[in-house]
Amino acid sequence: MPELPEVETIRAGLAPVLIGNRIQHLAIHAPKLRWPIPVAQLQQETCNQIIHTLERRGKYLLWGCGSGHILIHLGMSGRLFVQQGARAAHDHAIWTLENGVRICLHDPRRFGALLWIDGAWQNHPLLAGLGPEPLGERFDADHLHAHCRGRRVAIKTLIMNPRVVVGVGNIYAAEALFLAGVHPARAAQTLSRDDGARLVRAIRQVLQAAIVQGGTTLRDYRQSDGTPGYFALHLNVYGRSGEPCRVCATPIALLRLGQRSAFFCPRCQAEG
DNA sequence: AAATTCTCCTGAAGGC
DNA sequence: TGCCTTCAGGAGAATT
Numbered sequence: 001m002p003e004l005p006e007v008e009t010i011r012a013g014l015a016p017v018l019i020g021n022r023i024q025h026l027a028i029h030a031p032k033l034r035w036p037i038p039v040a041q042l043q044q045e046t047c048n049q050i051i052h053t054l055e056r057r058g059k060y061l062l063w064g065c066g067s068g069h070i071l072i073h074l075g076m077s078g079r080l081f082v083q084q085g086a087r088a089a090h091d092h093a094i095w096t097l098e099n100g101v102r103i104c105l106h107d108p109r110r111f112g113a114l115l116w117i118d119g120a121w122q123n124h125p126l127l128a129g130l131g132p133e134p135l136g137e138r139f140d141a142d143h144l145h146a147h148c149r150g151r152r153v154a155i156k157t158l159i160m161n162p163r164v165v166v167g168v169g170n171i172y173a174a175e176a177l178f179l180a181g182v183h184p185a186r187a188a189q190t191l192s193r194d195d196g197a198r199l200v201r202a203i204r205q206v207l208q209a210a211i212v213q214g215g216t217t218l219r220d221y222r223q224s225d226g227t228p229g230y231f232a233l234h235l236n237v238y239g240r241s242g243e244p245c246r247v248c249a250t251p252i253a254l255l256r257l258g259q260r261s262a263f264f265c266p267r268c269q270a271e272g
Numbered sequence: 273a274a275a276t277t278c279t280c281c282t283g284a285a286g287g288c
Numbered sequence: 289t290g291c292c293t294t295c296a297g298g299a300g301a302a303t304t
Contacts, residue, residue: 002275034278034301059276076276077303090303109303111276126278152285153296162277170275258297261274 002074004059004134004167005210006229010080011056013225014103017082018051018063022098030092033110034075037093041116046070057121058130058166068118071126075111080104081226131165134203139165141197148188148196154257155191156184159203168203172210174238174263176202183269184262185255209234237263 002010023046028039046065053064061080063070072080083094083104093105093114105114117124132138147164148155158164160173168176177184179202182195191199214229236246241254241263250267 006275034276073276075302076274078276107302109274109276111278111302113277151295157296259274259299 002059002076002078003169003172003210004056005172005207005213005231007056007059007061007074007167008211009214009229010074011054011061014080014082015054017101018054018097018103020050020052021101022050023047023065023095024098025096027094027096028092028114029087029094030110033092033107033112033114034073035113035115037114038116042070042114045116045118055121057127058133058162059169060127062117062121068116069121071113071115071117071121071124072105073113075107075109075113077109078105078107078112081106129163131161131163134165134167134207139200139204141193141200144200145191145193145196148191151188153188154185154262155182155188155199156257156260156262158188159199160260165203167207170260171235171238172203172206175206175236178202178237178265178269179206181268183271184257184264186271237265239263 026043026047028037028042031037045068049066051063051065053062055062055064059073061072063072074080081104083091083102087094087104088106090108091104091106095103097103105112121127132143144165147158151158156173156177159168159176160170174184176199180195180199182191182199210229210231213231213234214227237252240252242251244250245252245265245268248265248267250265252263253266255262255264
């Protein structure tokens with residue numbers, strides 16, 4: 001579940017640990033995650049260098065270090081934390097800082113990424129085409145409405161497209177559509193401008209609330225200090241098929257949109 | 273069973 | 289009708 005709130009929680013937790021500290025050693029124990037790990041380049045470029053920034057763009061983490069950036073994506077099962085004990089299974093990368101702190105990248109399913117970017121990250125192929133940050137000023141009703149125009153794609157699929165807006169994964173897409181009262185399968189082009197405005201507000205609201213709760217822990221996700229996130233207690237539709245809607249008591253429904261589960265209330269989120 | 277997102281492929285739909 | 293382009297959606301990538 002690392003969606004935007006989870007990655008932001010990890011960033012905020014690790015920033016005071018990383019920033020201003022020097023990387024002493026990097027050990028890599030897997031040849032590749034989603035892509036091959038450029039081991040020699042990472043070691044050469046970052047060892048003995050100070051980490052000066054820790055940024056998040058969508059679900060990507062960027063450590064400003066030396067003359068470039070370490071890029072990390074947590075995929076579906078990735079965790080990034082301060083390692084306390086011995087190395088465990090699926091601990092693929094371990095940074096040792098000059099003060100002795102060890103940072104571990106752990107990812108059983110290996111859908112994550114660990115790459116090196118020379119110089120600025122804004123033009124890197126993985127980042128250059130990303131849509132606006134959902135909590136930033138550039139994400140507004142105009143922007144969403146422009147992307148909906150002429151598109152028959154389901155609105156849930158559209159808001160999960162990182163080229164439209166970053167960071168909205170399956171859980172928060174479902175929750176935002178519920179708050180906005182929009183059926184997940186509605187063709188994007190049928191949304192009125194007012195629907196779009198409500199959806200933008202709902203996306204911001206649900207992401208902000210989740211960040212306050214430290215993210216959503218279903219199974220694997222932990223904050224960088226090991227504690228779970230508590231937004232699962234606030235979920236209205238995600239994972240609740242068959243249970244009563246908290247607003248109208250109608251059983252929550254589940255439909256398959258693409259290859260993803262789409263949970264919704266058939267009454268609060270009527271079609272059309 | 274499945275939280276992520278890339279690339280590649282196929283078939284449908286739209287423009288002219 | 290037919291050709292061409294774009295769009296939509298599915299598979300596959302790794303693993304507990």
